[in-house]
Amino acid sequence: MVGWGASDKGLRKGPWTHEEDELLSEYVKLHGEGRWSSVARCSGLSRSGKSCRLRWVNYLRPGLKRGQITPQEEGIIIELHALWGNKWSTIARYLPGRTDNEIKNYWRTHFKNKDKSPEKQEKRKGSRLKQKPENQESEEDSKRVDVNVQEQPGMQEMSFMYPILWDQYLSVMSQNVAPWADFTADDGLYGGLWNLDVEQQHGGADYHGTNGNKMAMQHQTTSFGDPNNHFYGGGYTLRV
DNA sequence: AAAGTCTTCAACCGCAACCAG
């Protein structure tokens, strides 16, 4: 990578070391977030304020989720992207523990590649299929979410369906209220698509944004695909 | 086993908005 290692101002660039992470964490613990330019100056780090902020926000901040995006999260990403486009930071507010960078990367790797030549994709897909038994759904397939967006004057309606694994289904159902779901966002939409109790999950519910927007959600659970594989389906119809 | 290709993700850059003086 050209220029990484040291910049013309003597600031380091490139991957962060464990020592730098510790310095930054320690500094933020003592002085709090914000004032990133002074973090860079006072913490002893030879990093730009921008770099410090980015490292904290995307990697060091407590409460960040690690690991794969779940089918539920994927559904929310698709749904909100259909609403707002590439407003990654806005979308990230609805996925606590996930960063805008993570969501942006996920979108690019999983959905942007639709732009690539179909032949190439088919070729790769075909060779991958050789590796697994016939009729067995791949992990990617099992995460597929189907979205249907319909716009009407003054209202936008979206439906999305996704298959989920049985243990994920149980895990979601066991949470009467998702721990992260209880917030409202500046733009007035209710922030917790999973903030439904079991009865409501099956019955649907209406929510009101703080700006008066009405957001109606209808949740459906149904088993589809191969019941022996313990796939269940979830879905919402969302009207904004 | 090796070389080529593809995917993932951390980190950078440029720009715009915001804020204090």
Added chain:
DNA sequence: ACTGGTTGCGGTTGAAGACTT
């Protein structure tokens, strides 16, 4: 109102590892 510094956002890049031939 203007200016310079700071912060946040979205787009892009490139290294590393996984996968395919």
